Amino acid sequence: MLGEYRIEGRRAAEIAASVEHGVAQGALRPGQPLPPMRELAAALGVNPNTVAAAYRTLRERGVIETAGRRGSRVRPKPATTGREYIAVEVTEGVRDVSAGNPDPALLPPLGPAFAAAAEENDRAPVLYGGAAVEPELARLARADLDADGVPDGPVAVTSGSLDAIERVLAAHLRPGDTVAVEDPGWGSLLDLVPALGLRTAPVGVDDDGPRVEDVQRALEGGARALIVTDRAQNPTGAAVSAARARALRDVLRRHPDVLIVEDDHGHRIVDLPLHSLAGATRCWALVRSVAKAYGPDLRLAVLTGDELTLDRVRGRQRLGPGWVSRITQRAVVRLWRDRAVDVLSVAAAYGRRRDALIGALARRGVVAHGRSGLNVWVPVPDETGAVARLLQAGWAVAPGARFRIAAAPGVRVTVAELGEGEAEALADAVATALRDSAPAGHV
Numbered sequence: 001m002l003g004e005y006r007i008e009g010r011r012a013a014e015i016a017a018s019v020e021h022g023v024a025q026g027a028l029r030p031g032q033p034l035p036p037m038r039e040l041a042a043a044l045g046v047n048p049n050t051v052a053a054a055y056r057t058l059r060e061r062g063v064i065e066t067a068g069r070r071g072s073r074v075r076p077k078p079a080t081t082g083r084e085y086i087a088v089e090v091t092e093g094v095r096d097v098s099a100g101n102p103d104p105a106l107l108p109p110l111g112p113a114f115a116a117a118a119e120e121n122d123r124a125p126v127l128y129g130g131a132a133v134e135p136e137l138a139r140l141a142r143a144d145l146d147a148d149g150v151p152d153g154p155v156a157v158t159s160g161s162l163d164a165i166e167r168v169l170a171a172h173l174r175p176g177d178t179v180a181v182e183d184p185g186w187g188s189l190l191d192l193v194p195a196l197g198l199r200t201a202p203v204g205v206d207d208d209g210p211r212v213e214d215v216q217r218a219l220e221g222g223a224r225a226l227i228v229t230d231r232a233q234n235p236t237g238a239a240v241s242a243a244r245a246r247a248l249r250d251v252l253r254r255h256p257d258v259l260i261v262e263d264d265h266g267h268r269i270v271d272l273p274l275h276s277l278a279g280a281t282r283c284w285a286l287v288r289s290v291a292k293a294y295g296p297d298l299r300l301a302v303l304t305g306d307e308l309t310l311d312r313v314r315g316r317q318r319l320g321p322g323w324v325s326r327i328t329q330r331a332v333v334r335l336w337r338d339r340a341v342d343v344l345s346v347a348a349a350y351g352r353r354r355d356a357l358i359g360a361l362a363r364r365g366v367v368a369h370g371r372s373g374l375n376v377w378v379p380v381p382d383e384t385g386a387v388a389r390l391l392q393a394g395w396a397v398a399p400g401a402r403f404r405i406a407a408a409p410g411v412r413v414t415v416a417e418l419g420e421g422e423a424e425a426l427a428d429a430v431a432t433a434l435r436d437s438a439p440a441g442h443v
Contacts, residue, residue, distance in 0.1 A: 005236040007019060007022070007026040007034075007040060007043075008044070009044065010045075010050075010148075012051075012053035012057060013054075013057070014056035014327075015050070016054040016057040016058050016170070017032070017049060019054070019058055023063055023074055023150045023441060024422070026075050030074050030075065030174075031074060032073060032074045033073045034055070034064060034074070034251045035413065036071055036075060037055060038051075040391065048437050055072055055400050056175070060197040062194045062195035062196065062197055063075060068216070075194060078321045081149050085400070086187075086401050087398070088200065088391055088396050088398075089442055090396045093394065094395065095358045096350060097397055097415070098356065098383050098396045098398040098413075098414060099403055099414055100374065100375065100398070100412070100414050101296065101416060102269070102291075102296075103350075103416040103417050104351070104417075106341075106346050107294060107295050108295075108340035109295075110135060110295060111336070112334075113335050113340070114327070114331045116330075117328070117329075117331040117333075117334060118327060120327070124325075132156070132314065132317070133155060133156065133329070134157075134325075134326055134330055136324050137157065137333045137336075140333065141155050141288070144288075144398050145304055148273075148274040148276065149274070149276060150274070150278050150286055151278050151279040152246050153306055153307065153310060154304065154307065154310040154314075155303070155304050156303045157300060157302060157323070157402055158287070158303055158313075158324065159299045159300070159301070159321070160299050160300070160309075160318070161263050161265070161289040162188055162315075163301070164285070164301050165189065165227065165261055165287065166196065167187070167287045168259070168303070169193075169197065169259075169263050169314045171312035171313050171316065172225065172259045172283060173198055173225060174197075174198070175196070175197030175198065177195065177198050177199070177224045177225070177399045178199040178201050178221070179192060179198050179201065179225045179226075180200075180203050180215060180226040181201070181225070181227050182205045182220065182227070182228070182229060182233065182375065183203060183204060183303075183404060183406055184205065184235055184236060184400060184404045184407045184410065185205070185227075185229070185233070185235075185403060186234045186265075187230070187403050190405065191232055199217040201219055201221060201223045203215055203226075204407065205233065205238050205367055205407075206238065207237075207238055207239075207371045208239070208240065208245075209228065209230075209233070209237065209239065209240035209245075210228055210240075211227075212244070212248060212251060215251055215252075216251045219252075219254075219255045219258055220304040224257075224258060224259070225259040225260070226258060226260055227261045227262075227263065228260070229262075229264075230262050230263065230265070230274055230286075231265060231266030231267070231270045231272055231274065231373065232265045232266030232269060232292070232374065232376060233265065234373070234403070234412075235398070235400070235402075236370070236377040237354065237369055237370035237375050238264065238369070238371050238372075239272045239371050240277075241275060242275050244275070245275035245277060252280035253280055254279075256369065257282065257283075259282065259283045259284070259285075259309075260278065260285070261275060261284075261286075262276060262278060262285070262286040262287070263285070263287055263289075264276075264287065264288045265289070265373065266290040267289075268292075268293035268341055268343050268346070269292045269293050269343070269374070269442075270341050270372040270373060271344055271347035271351075272371075273350070277324070282306065283305070283308060283309050284305055284306055284309070285303060285306075285313075286304055288301060288302045289301040290332055290335075292373075292374065293341050293346065294332070294340070294341065298331075299328075299418060300324055300328055300332055338351070350373065353416070354415050356415075356418070356423035357413065357415055357426060357427060358370055360424050360427035360432060362429070364430075365431070366378065366431050366434060367379060374414055375413065375415065376412070376414060376415055377400075378410055378413060378436060379408055379409070380409050383399055383410065383411065385433075386411055386430075386433045386434060387411060389401050389433035390411075390430065392431065392432050393429040393432065397411040397412065398413075398414070399411065413426070413430075
């Protein structure tokens, strides 16, 4: 069954490590079946419970999956093969519009805020046993959430959005549970879900957010959680509209035990209103990162949710990192108080760049999407060919495979640093790449 590879070990941890080593070395291939637990236990001379514990560990790490009587097998896409490695090599002379980063020119200076936070810490050092959340940060964050109509709930601070989402999912779900995710969607999230031993149920996305019929189908199929990007969806730029939010809430109310996780990705970089789904079910969470507005290296996100969810997240966090640096939290407070980011100005700048590219593409007969945020999504018939042709033309775009499960091919263009006049040149290159890759009779 395993060819020449021999699983070894006497303890569960050793057996799990042996399987992981085989996967990492390519000796155990994606989709390859593993021996039944009793068979492997007999071969190793251990109790079947030991092998069961090893397989459980491997499922939780996203290395294997179990399908009832069909047994266990190496995941078709093991957690060790991250989507971030699906990229193009940007050589000298190529314009990089693939990275997904904000425009550094629109990020505020951090020096004064951190200097003030450090001075405050010198006067009143944060020691073990102190509060995990800076009181003023919690107050300001909660005031923003209240203004946006997010239900009342405690506030926690995590090391970015992905950290928050992982903690929320782990607080409620168990390996084998299904999570409904946007498709196309955030590549790191699409990697995270199987890495936790969870299954993904792809949900289509249009300009107004997740499609209602797809969400309904996923929930009726047994999905225990739904993850939604409220604004500036990555990679499509979708933003949940008021009408879409009402329709989604109607569906969610029929599934009160489903966990809702919202990533308000566009907070402080978009001027569209938030239409939250929070409160439509018993358990919910909403996370806001400071990365896009203030700088990715701050690694700070604010999380709120129902009492049960936040209690579980904070309890587990205390047993791990404990807290996110209070100096960093105080620096963010200073940035917020000083209005270091002019939200309307930043949103308008990104909006002009998106509109310029989408308009230029439309004039060339190319459909593109980008209602909010930093990115524009361009559907293409041949993703690999389009990426290669654009690279030859001097433009590096992100392959859509980084963001897709079952969605149609596309490429993501980050417009954050797109200069005046560049939209026309890029649109010319995209139109030419698509024309060259179109089947005969479809030009």
